[in-house]
Amino acid sequence: MRNLQRAEDIPPAAMEAGIEWRWTTFPNSSTASKRCPRDQLRRYVGHSAIRTYVMGERAFEQSATEDDLRSMERQVRDAIRAGALGFTTSRSPAHETPEGRYVASRLASWDEVRRLVGVMAI
Numbered sequence: 367m368r369n370l371q372r373a374e375d376i377p378p379a380a381m382e383a384g385i386e387w388r389w390t391t392f393p394n395s396s397t398a399s400k401r402c403p404r405d406q407l408r409r410y411v412g413h414s415a416i417r418t419y420v421m422g423e424r425a426f427e428q429s430a431t432e433d434d435l436r437s438m439e440r441q442v443r444d445a446i447r448a449g450a451l452g453f454t455t456s457r458s459p460a461h462e463t464p465e466g467r468y469v470a471s472r473l474a475s476w477d478e479v480r481r482l483v484g485v486m487a488i
Contacts, residue, residue, distance in 0.1 A: 378464075390419065391441065393448035411445035413455035413471035413482065425470035426463065430478050438478075442485040453486055455479055 417425040420437045430438065442453055461469045 391444065393444055409450060410452050410454045411442055411450040413453065413474065413479070414469045416441045416445075416482070417470040417474065421470070426467050426473065429473070429475060435478060435481055438482055439485050442482050446486060453482055455482075 414425075416438050417430070420434050420441060421428070421430065424434075442450075446452075455471045455474070456469060457472060459468070459472075461472065463469060
């Protein structure tokens with residue numbers, strides 16, 4: 367939610383009221399989205415979400431370790447297999463958390479981005 371609040375200008379109260387947060391991974395979210403009234407819902411897996419899921423608070427402060435990268439690759443691969451249309455990331459300096467820190471994807475090295483984009487070739 368912190369990654370979306372300022373980057374997409376969505377108030378947390380609106381997300382809390384409108385979204386039942388019943389998932390932790392993209393494949394779990396696919397199950398949850400099937401309960402939505404839309405027949406043609408299509409989604410991308412977001413870099414900041416994956417990075418935050420794998421690294422926790424370190425995602426906003428540190429470079430990913432090799433273990434982090436392997437885990438993120440696995441999460442992206444699982445998301446693609448679960449129906450994600452692709453992988454998205456942000457390098458925009460305007461995308462910040464409510465605390466004024468960059469969203470997690472902004473701290474990623476270009477090598478990290480290349481590795482995660484490369485997973486889509488499965």
